[in-house]
Amino acid sequence: MEHPVPPPPDSVVLRRGALSVLLPRRASLAALGLGVLAALAVVGSTLVGAGHLTPGQALNALFGEGGHNAVLLVQKFRLPRVVAGLLAGAALGLAGCLTQTLSRNRLATPDLLGVTDGATVAILVAVAGSTAGMIGDWWLGPVGAVVAGALVMLAAGGADSRGYRVLVVGLALTATVRAITDLVLTQQGLHTASAIFTWTIGSLNARGYEIAVPVGVALAVLLPLAVLAGRQLSVLRFDDDVAATLGTDLRRARMYVLAMAVLLAGLAVGVGGPIAFVAMAAPIVAGRLAGPARVPLVGSALVGGVLVVLADTLARIATEHELPVGVVTNVLGGPFLLWVLLSDKSNRRF
Structure with missing residues (x-):
């Protein structure tokens, strides 16, 4: 008689008929807590x-009570902007988790691989001739990100390249694309250049459901796909020889993971511009909460959403004049980067 294999000590098995799901206890509790925190942050x-x-x-206006102006302000302006920020942060957090896992380097994020800047310049070129200086073609973000990701992989030698080569090529592409961005800005009028420059820092101004809904749909598709690839992601954290011994097609797995990360980063840029440091910080924080045994995919998305929402809230209330959300993430991201670089090697999750 065969005895059932007991689940790992840190996991819980949920069964329904012939189906069963293995849930890591610590990671699940962390994700649940982060979900509650995200809801509180939105409210x-x-x-x-x-x-x-x-x-x-x-609060009354949120439920449709009070004056017309109050309801309009809360339901038509504040809430859609917050939702857009939550989704942009979730996309950045998940993209950062994927790229960090892929390269086994906590500094390898879409910001440093040229993907974010590729998405940025694609949108800027599209609006360069606009007299209004409005960022509206959000869908060009994923297009530019895909082009930048393809250039990085080609220059680095393909999907079999080691993480450090991809990182170095990404830094070179980032510097080049930022020079193109500066060139585009210098060719614009003062009003247009000012509006575009604010967005290139990272801004959720005038963002609403028309952008949040399609990004939310894309995120709802890509997040489950990333979770389904969780086993391959766990294997990718090992040395190439170990991963190949475990039966993983490294080239295919890397291309799959990179494609998801590029699309997510492009979607996030289409919403709020290149919001810095979120893609780096979210997976690290989520990894500390979930533990080293799992790739914190869901946790990274939730932490990223919370970070952007809180940073945007602080940007709106910190001064008399509203700041771009990217200013806040840059100010807070510098000390966080120093902490990452100086932290003990034994605490690394990727």
């Missing part, structure tokens, strides 16, 4: 901000 960010409304009045 809190919606209730505070620039304007004449108190949190109590904003």
